[in-house]
Amino acid sequence: MSLLALDRVAKRFDNGTEALKDLSFTVGQGEFVSLLGPSGCGKSTALRLIAGLASPDDGTLQWKDARPDLGFVFQEPTLMPWADALTNVRLPLDLQKIAHGEAEARAGNALARMGLASFARALPRELSGGMKMRVSIARALAARPRLLLMDEPFAALDEPSRQGLNDDLKRLAREDSITVIFVTHSVTEATYLSDRVLVMTPRPGRIKADIALPPGPRERLSPAFAQSQKRVADALLEPT
Amino acid sequence: MKRAASLLLPLLLGLALLGLWEGVVAVRHIPPYVLPAPSAIARALIANFASLMLSLLSTLTVTLEGFAAALVAGVGLAIAFSQSRTLERMLYPYAVVLQVTPVVAIAPLILIWVGFERIDLALALIAALVAFFPILSNTTLGLKSADFHLIDLMRLYGASRWQILWRVRLPSALPYLLGAMKIAGGLSLIGAVVAEFVAGSGTATGLAWRIVEAGNRLEIATLFAALLLLALLGIALFAGFSLLEWALLRRWHESALRPQP
Numbered sequence: 001m002s003l004l005a006l007d008r009v010a011k012r013f014d015n016g017t018e019a020l021k022d023l024s025f026t027v028g029q030g031e032f033v034s035l036l037g038p039s040g041c042g043k044s045t046a047l048r049l050i051a052g053l054a055s056p057d058d059g060t061l062q063w064k065d066a067r068p069d070l071g072f073v074f075q076e077p078t079l080m081p082w083a084d085a086l087t088n089v090r091l092p093l094d095l096q097k098i099a100h101g102e103a104e105a106r107a108g109n110a111l112a113r114m115g116l117a118s119f120a121r122a123l124p125r126e127l128s129g130g131m132k133m134r135v136s137i138a139r140a141l142a143a144r145p146r147l148l149l150m151d152e153p154f155a156a157l158d159e160p161s162r163q164g165l166n167d168d169l170k171r172l173a174r175e176d177s178i179t180v181i182f183v184t185h186s187v188t189e190a191t192y193l194s195d196r197v198l199v200m201t202p203r204p205g206r207i208k209a210d211i212a213l214p215p216g217p218r219e220r221l222s223p224a225f226a227q228s229q230k231r232v233a234d235a236l237l238e239p240t
Numbered sequence: 241m242k243r244a245a246s247l248l249l250p251l252l253l254g255l256a257l258l259g260l261w262e263g264v265v266a267v268r269h270i271p272p273y274v275l276p277a278p279s280a281i282a283r284a285l286i287a288n289f290a291s292l293m294l295s296l297l298s299t300l301t302v303t304l305e306g307f308a309a310a311l312v313a314g315v316g317l318a319i320a321f322s323q324s325r326t327l328e329r330m331l332y333p334y335a336v337v338l339q340v341t342p343v344v345a346i347a348p349l350i351l352i353w354v355g356f357e358r359i360d361l362a363l364a365l366i367a368a369l370v371a372f373f374p375i376l377s378n379t380t381l382g383l384k385s386a387d388f389h390l391i392d393l394m395r396l397y398g399a400s401r402w403q404i405l406w407r408v409r410l411p412s413a414l415p416y417l418l419g420a421m422k423i424a425g426g427l428s429l430i431g432a433v434v435a436e437f438v439a440g441s442g443t444a445t446g447l448a449w450r451i452v453e454a455g456n457r458l459e460i461a462t463l464f465a466a467l468l469l470l471a472l473l474g475i476a477l478f479a480g481f482s483l484l485e486w487a488l489l490r491r492w493h494e495s496a497l498r499p500q501p
């Protein structure tokens with residue numbers, strides 16, 4: 001059985017907006033799944049439902065066992081502006097009552113993996129947008145989640161930073177065998193990162209295509225990659 | 241250069257105005273019970289220095305006591321509001337009523353209830369009432385203004401409400417609270433002065449009472465000296481709170497940041 005199964009999930013907001021309707025998909029253990037869809041189709045809403053930050057109005061959301069330990073990376077870095085990078089990364093560890101020394105070491109380690117070892121004592125305002133995003137990812141990773149939810153984490157970044165972070169993320173997810181649900185607008189990013197791409201319809205969002213990509217490493221300039229990318233793009237553009 | 245100018249220019253203007261004042265009083269022979277010259281005010285200040293300082297201390301004590309009470313009550317109630325919307329809906333209208341009622345109007349009542357034998361308590365209470373509302377409303381707003389994604393994140397990691405309050409809401413509210421403290425410091429001084437005016441003869445010993453007394457005796461120079469001390473006290477309070485704000489926020493908060501040249 002898969003790690004997570006959504007079955008005909010619906011979500012309406014108080015103002016009557018129907019964000020999701022009949023949203024069904026599954027995510028397997030260790031899979032890297034992208035949610036791709038137009039702006040406002042309910043991707044963030046779906047992530048919040050999965051995280052348990054909101055509950056569905058209809059349908060079911062089922063876990064294989066219990067909800068695994070989660071990491072959440074928001075579209076904005078969402079750091080505490082008064083705390084330095086290390087303290088920000090340590091936040092989930094502190095909340096889990098992990099001993100100070102160990103928390104410090106693990107947070108430092110997570111920062112180092114994101115290439116920010118020398119910025120542990122920097123405040124968010126002393127970091128660039130891309131660096132803040134890396135801190136936010138380090139914070140999610142430091143808690144050693146089994147499932148990582150990421151909401152357009154690289155949307156605001158320049159292409160080289162974005163590609164660098166894509167590579168880092170892919171490597172880290174594989175090394176720690178983390179399941180990832182990754183929301184993005186970008187066909188290229190979805191194709192590059194994912195085992196599967198779930199393409200959503202405009203609001204109210206549901207899945208209109210579930211595309212399994214060939215396994216193995218991806219070469220951004222290879223013809224095979226271009227082909228995969230075209231499959232995803234076609235599915236996204238196809239009228240519903 | 242620019243900084244020196246921004247200090248020097250107002251100072252020069254002040255000196256020029258004082259000189260003009262001194263000159264006009266001398267040339268036109270204005271009687272000292274109408275408008276004393278600055279030199280006369282200085283003399284009055286020196287002559288009554290010890291007693292004026294005692295009065296200053298008395299007003300300062302009342303102001304700070306009132307301020308501290310307003311701070312504790314305002315922040316405490318704001319925290320309670322942040323934990324319970326029901327409580328907020330229930331109590332906030334009354335806080336507003338308290339705010340829009342001119343406290344001067346209930347000052348005599350407070351004096352009677354608390355009693356003239358505990359005059360300092362009554363004065364501090366009036367000062368606290370005046371300073372209370374900005375602290376309550378700003379802190380309430382500040383506690384609500386915390387980044388809700390950050391709060392979601394805390395929830396995700398199983399944080400309790402108190403952890404969320406302590407680690408996210410309170411630090412987010414700090415800039416709002418410090419802004420309110422600057423306003424409330426001045427307000428509690430006003431509250432203390434008004435309270436002394438209302439308390440009247442024989443009981444109050446602060447600067448405001450000295451102003452009333454000096455006015456009755458037509459010792460206008462002493463009146464001005466007391467007024468000067470009150471103004472200095474207000475400035476000192478404002479400067480103190482500004483310094484505190486700067487010390488606590490300068491490293492991280494937008495308000496204290498400026499682009500590096």
Ligand SMILES: Nc1ncnc2c1ncn2[C@@H]1O[C@H](COP(=O)(O)OP(=O)(O)OP(=O)(O)O)[C@@H](O)[C@H]1O
Nearest residue numbers: 013015017019038039040041042043044045046203
């Ligand atoms: N709290 C809310 N109250 C009312 N409507 C909401 C709320 N949050 C989201 N919506 C609406 O629900 C729909 C889906 O929003 P959501 O944020 O999930 O979209 P999204 O797919 O993440 O969009 P984007 O790609 O632009 O981030 C939108 O039409 C939005 O206006």
Ligand SMILES: [Mg+2]
Nearest residue numbers: 043044045151
């Ligand atoms: Mg979104």
